[in-house]
Amino acid sequence: MCLTRPDRARDEGGFTLLEILVVIAILGLLIGLVAPAALRQLGGARLSVAKQSIERIGAVLDLYKLDVGSYPSSEQGLRALVAPPTGVAMWNGPYLKGTEPVDPWNHPYSYRSPSNRSGHDYDLCSNGPGGAPAAAAAICNP
Numbered sequence: 001m002c003l004t005r006p007d008r009a010r011d012e013g014g015f016t017l018l019e020i021l022v023v024i025a026i027l028g029l030l031i032g033l034v035a036p037a038a039l040r041q042l043g044g045a046r047l048s049v050a051k052q053s054i055e056r057i058g059a060v061l062d063l064y065k066l067d068v069g070s071y072p073s074s075e076q077g078l079r080a081l082v083a084p085p086t087g088v089a090m091w092n093g094p095y096l097k098g099t100e101p102v103d104p105w106n107h108p109y110s111y112r113s114p115s116n117r118s119g120h121d122y123d124l125c126s127n128g129p130g131g132a133p134a135a136a137a138a139i140c141n142p
Contacts, residue, residue: 046104050126050139053101057081057109057124058141060095067092071113071122078111103139105129110138 060081065071068090072080079085081095102108103126113122117140125140 046129047139049104050128053103054109054124054126054139054141057096057101061122061124064093064095072111074112078109103127 057078061071064081068088072078072085076085078096078100080088080091081093082098082100084091084093100108105126105128107127110125110127111122115121115123117123120141123140125138127138
C-alpha cells in the first residue's frame with residue numbers, strides 16, 4: 001500500500017514577490033505625487049497663520065494704546081505687551097501671556113513705531129520662512 005500525501009492546493013492565501021513589488025511601486029508613485037502638494041499646503045497654512053497672528057497682535061496693540069495712550073516705541077517693542085516698560089504709568093497688562101510672540105517659522109516679529117509706511121501707526125511684520133528682513137518676503141500689518 002502506497003501512502004501518498006494529498007497535493008497542496010495551488011491557490012493558497014498569499015502574495016507573490018511580483019505582486020508585492022507592484023504594490024510598492026504604486027505606493028511610491030502615489031507618495032511622489034501627493035507629498036509635494038501636501039508640503040505646498042503646509043507652506044500656505046503657515047502664511048495664513050502669520051497673517052492672522054499679525055492681525056491679532058494688532059488688536060492687542062490697540063488695547064495697549066487705549067490704556068497707555070500711545071503704541072509702544074520701537075525700543076520698547078513687543079516686550080511692552082508682556083512686561084511693563086519703564087516710564088509707563090497706565091500699563092494694565094500683561095496683554096499677552098508668556099513671552100514675546102514669534103511667527104510660524106519661530107522667528108521674532110519685527111516691530112517699528114512710528115511706521116515708515118504712510119497711513120500706518122506702526123509696522124508689525126514677519127520676515128517669512130527665511131527669517132531675514134527682505135521686503136519681498138515680509139508679511140506686514142495691513
